[in-house]
Amino acid sequence: MLSKEMTRLGNKRSVIREIFEYGLKRKAEIGQENVFDFSLGNPSVPAPWCVNEEAKKLLDLKVIHGYTSAPGAIHVRQSITAYIKKTFGADIPAANIYMTTGAAAALCICFRALTVSGDEFIAFAPYFPEYQVFVEASGGKFVVVPPEEKNLQINFEAFEKALTPCTKAVIVNSPNNPSGVVITEENIIRLCALLKKKSAEYGHRIFLISDEPYRELVYGDVFVPYLPNYYDNTLVCYSFSKSLSLPGERIGYIAVSDKIENSSDVFAAVSGAGRALGYVCAPSLFQHVIANCLGQTGDLSIYKRNRDLLYEGLTKLGFDCVKPDGAFYLFMKSPEESAEAFCEKAKKYDLLLVPGADFGCPNFVRIAYCVDTDLIERSMPSFAKLIAEYK
Amino acid sequence: MLSKEMTRLGNKRSVIREIFEYGLKRKAEIGQENVFDFSLGNPSVPAPWCVNEEAKKLLDLKVIHGYTSAPGAIHVRQSITAYIKKTFGADIPAANIYMTTGAAAALCICFRALTVSGDEFIAFAPYFPEYQVFVEASGGKFVVVPPEEKNLQINFEAFEKALTPCTKAVIVNSPNNPSGVVITEENIIRLCALLKKKSAEYGHRIFLISDEPYRELVYGDVFVPYLPNYYDNTLVCYSFSKSLSLPGERIGYIAVSDKIENSSDVFAAVSGAGRALGYVCAPSLFQHVIANCLGQTGDLSIYKRNRDLLYEGLTKLGFDCVKPDGAFYLFMKSPEESAEAFCEKAKKYDLLLVPGADFGCPNFVRIAYCVDTDLIERSMPSFAKLIAEYK
Numbered sequence: 001m002l003s004k005e006m007t008r009l010g011n012k013r014s015v016i017r018e019i020f021e022y023g024l025k026r027k028a029e030i031g032q033e034n035v036f037d038f039s040l041g042n043p044s045v046p047a048p049w050c051v052n053e054e055a056k057k058l059l060d061l062k063v064i065h066g067y068t069s070a071p072g073a074i075h076v077r078q079s080i081t082a083y084i085k086k087t088f089g090a091d092i093p094a095a096n097i098y099m100t101t102g103a104a105a106a107l108c109i110c111f112r113a114l115t116v117s118g119d120e121f122i123a124f125a126p127y128f129p130e131y132q133v134f135v136e137a138s139g140g141k142f143v144v145v146p147p148e149e150k151n152l153q154i155n156f157e158a159f160e161k162a163l164t165p166c167t168k169a170v171i172v173n174s175p176n177n178p179s180g181v182v183i184t185e186e187n188i189i190r191l192c193a194l195l196k197k198k199s200a201e202y203g204h205r206i207f208l209i210s211d212e213p214y215r216e217l218v219y220g221d222v223f224v225p226y227l228p229n230y231y232d233n234t235l236v237c238y239s240f241s242k243s244l245s246l247p248g249e250r251i252g253y254i255a256v257s258d259k260i261e262n263s264s265d266v267f268a269a270v271s272g273a274g275r276a277l278g279y280v281c282a283p284s285l286f287q288h289v290i291a292n293c294l295g296q297t298g299d300l301s302i303y304k305r306n307r308d309l310l311y312e313g314l315t316k317l318g319f320d321c322v323k324p325d326g327a328f329y330l331f332m333k334s335p336e337e338s339a340e341a342f343c344e345k346a347k348k349y350d351l352l353l354v355p356g357a358d359f360g361c362p363n364f365v366r367i368a369y370c371v372d373t374d375l376i377e378r379s380m381p382s383f384a385k386l387i388a389e390y391k
Numbered sequence: 392m393l394s395k396e397m398t399r400l401g402n403k404r405s406v407i408r409e410i411f412e413y414g415l416k417r418k419a420e421i422g423q424e425n426v427f428d429f430s431l432g433n434p435s436v437p438a439p440w441c442v443n444e445e446a447k448k449l450l451d452l453k454v455i456h457g458y459t460s461a462p463g464a465i466h467v468r469q470s471i472t473a474y475i476k477k478t479f480g481a482d483i484p485a486a487n488i489y490m491t492t493g494a495a496a497a498l499c500i501c502f503r504a505l506t507v508s509g510d511e512f513i514a515f516a517p518y519f520p521e522y523q524v525f526v527e528a529s530g531g532k533f534v535v536v537p538p539e540e541k542n543l544q545i546n547f548e549a550f551e552k553a554l555t556p557c558t559k560a561v562i563v564n565s566p567n568n569p570s571g572v573v574i575t576e577e578n579i580i581r582l583c584a585l586l587k588k589k590s591a592e593y594g595h596r597i598f599l600i601s602d603e604p605y606r607e608l609v610y611g612d613v614f615v616p617y618l619p620n621y622y623d624n625t626l627v628c629y630s631f632s633k634s635l636s637l638p639g640e641r642i643g644y645i646a647v648s649d650k651i652e653n654s655s656d657v658f659a660a661v662s663g664a665g666r667a668l669g670y671v672c673a674p675s676l677f678q679h680v681i682a683n684c685l686g687q688t689g690d691l692s693i694y695k696r697n698r699d700l701l702y703e704g705l706t707k708l709g710f711d712c713v714k715p716d717g718a719f720y721l722f723m724k725s726p727e728e729s730a731e732a733f734c735e736k737a738k739k740y741d742l743l744l745v746p747g748a749d750f751g752c753p754n755f756v757r758i759a760y761c762v763d764t765d766l767i768e769r770s771m772p773s774f775a776k777l778i779a780e781y782k
Contacts (some may be wrong), residue, residue: 001595002660006504030700042457052450055676059443065637066433101492101641101670108669113397130666137667204392245455248675250492269393272401275521276528277500279492283674284639285446 045298072099103239113269119168125360179331180324436689458657494630504660510559517749573717
């Protein structure tokens with residue numbers, strides 16, 4: 001009598017959420033400070049000063065809460081166009097910018113806009129688990145490509161095998177959730193060349209969907225290629241959740257590359273999908289806020305310090321970690337085959353880690369380091385006890 | 392190569408939007424004050440004082456922009472439960488409240504949660520045009536019941552004919568967009584009795600979906616029945632857009648009646664649909680804002696004054712109007728068979744009205760009176776000239 005698929009989705013608790021709930025319970029038992037909760041990807045750095053300042057300024061204007069046009073307020077879209085031009089040198093006209101209720105909405109809208117029955121969408125493991133939910137809800141088939149295990153970069157042999165005439169799009173998420181890995185420019189160039197070749201071979205374009213909520217969160221001298229500069233048929237799904245530390249406000253955008261042939265048709269399909277999914281407009285106050293905060297971020301040096309402490313600490317202890325160049329996650333190899341069993345053992349020391357199966361890498365665990373720096377320092381003795389079990 | 396349906400939806404401009412754009416052009420030509428633009432349902436009354444005041448207070452707390460849990464912050468849901476109990480006497484536990492990104496999201500989520508292939512959803516004309524888009528995007532079939540023409544109440548003969556074993560749900564929108572009509576309690580009782588009878592006859596429950604963004608916008612001594620008090624299998628889709636004049640902020644909720652058999656399954660399906668459509672959580676700042684503004688409204692006396700002026704003015708001129716008891720729309724019979732032709736004639740006098748075809752009543756026009764009172768007064772000579780053409 002109800003949609004079985006929706007009931008299943010609603011009843012299936014996410015592993016991350018389960019660990020988080022366990023953490024809440026455990027904190028109540030032994031004290032907040034004694035639980036090393038690395039489960040959630042909620043920014044720990046406060047929103048930069050401009051966010052609340054702009055919000056307050058805007059609240060004094062009376063008209064700020066009205067509907068904007070469906071793709072967003074035109075001056076907001078123009079600001080984003082100018083920012084993209086200045087920052088990446090790419091020309092994406094305001095007419096190709098569609099403001100969204102966060103990156104999840106952006107992805108759902110893109111999948112729905114593109115999907116024709118039988119279409120396949122490729123993601124590279126490790127991947128954000130909701131990709132599968134979103135692709136399947138749009139009627140597409142979700143295809144996973146395993147990574148190069150040593151560095152979690154693209155495994156091109158596996159990728160080429162996964163491409164078929166049914167491939168509608170490839171999803172790139174760099175910096176990556178859950179690994180923090182940034183795909184190298186060399187690999188992006190290789191990826192794009194392969195997609196061009198296969199598009200020609202299949203006689204239809206393969207789209208590239210760049211999911212990049214972590215774009216600004218990179219540490220050190222790391223280059224994150226802007227995909228519309230490398231491949232014409234690109235849609236960028238951006239969110240301000242992480243850069244401006246406002247994930248609950250749900251604000252992001254889709255940038256449809258102007259180099260896509262008939263990009264106005266793609267934009268129409270995006271608009272239609274936004275409408276069909278009930279996204280009337282992106283939240284208006286925060287549309288205006290972000291327009292005045294473009295290029296700003298929270299204090300990223302905190303994440304960098306956390307990354308360094310955690311990576312160096314765990315590596316010194318003997319854990320096998322892939323060094324994250326961005327985001328606020330570290331992906332670590334489980335010292336035993338079952339990452340679930342390893343995470344259960346970690347719980348004994350009140351270390352809350354997320355097993356990698358849902359990310360498509362069952363022998364890894366995710367450690368979210370968007371936490372107090374102090375917590376990382378205090379967690380090291382527990383990690384030491386944990387690895388001692390394997391020696 | 393793209394979804395045809397989404398491209399079509401994106402390219403099909405809404406009639407309302409077209410008239411509005413025409414209005415912008417015309418205002419640039421002859422001056423803002425000389426165009427009588429009755430096309431858009433954007434609240435003209437400012438948000439009540441509490442909205443911006445609460446927002447500013449909350450912005451001074453640092454943690455306000457984080458993710459809330461998917462169904463919403465628990466204290467917000469608890470506040471809504473308490474408000475519903477106090478105001479309508481209904482028991483809807485916080486566990487059955489799902490915060491949404493406005494009423495459009497609420498409707499899309501409900502349709503997606505309920506729809507099984509072959510399901511039919513019934514709406515009473517005149518109806519909000521996006522119902523059809525949302526139902527069809529969820530895989531359902533949209534069925535329209537024509538109204539009693541004299542008062543735009545439910546035509547029970549037509550309604551009974553429209554009910555079939557495939558009927559999954561019936562949508563009630565009272566106060567109504569586009570007519571402002573409030574369904575009488577007598578008719579609600581009759582509607583619910585019929586649904587109970589038919590549910591028994593078909594051997595499965597028929598849901599009632601109450602879309603009520605205009606609940607508080609009623610003028611005079613008008614009673615708006617709270618449907619969970621009349622019918623067990625009810626889902627309420629509410630929005631704060633109109634009562635608090637913040638349509639752009641996208642904040643509302645779904646209340647799943649606790650009297651639905653296995654209501655937790657229905658809630659699970661709602662949660663699953665929210666997830667599948669990319670609604671991670673409703674915008675967090677405004678979740679908290681509305682929790683502190685429940686029961687407040689903008690200055691509704693302005694809408695009442697507009698309603699009175701417009702209804703009395705037009706009726707005196709000889710137009711055939713259905714008196715609106717609520718919302719901020721007046722539905723008027725076209726004096727000629729084609730409401731489109733009538734609206735074109737109205738344009739000559741710079742009166743911008745919306746023809747009723749998209750609302751399921753092709754011989755009516757919608758007049759949105761969420762405008763400056765002064766504009767209504769100044770428009771009367773133009774309406775007089777317009778009706779003179781028909782005398």
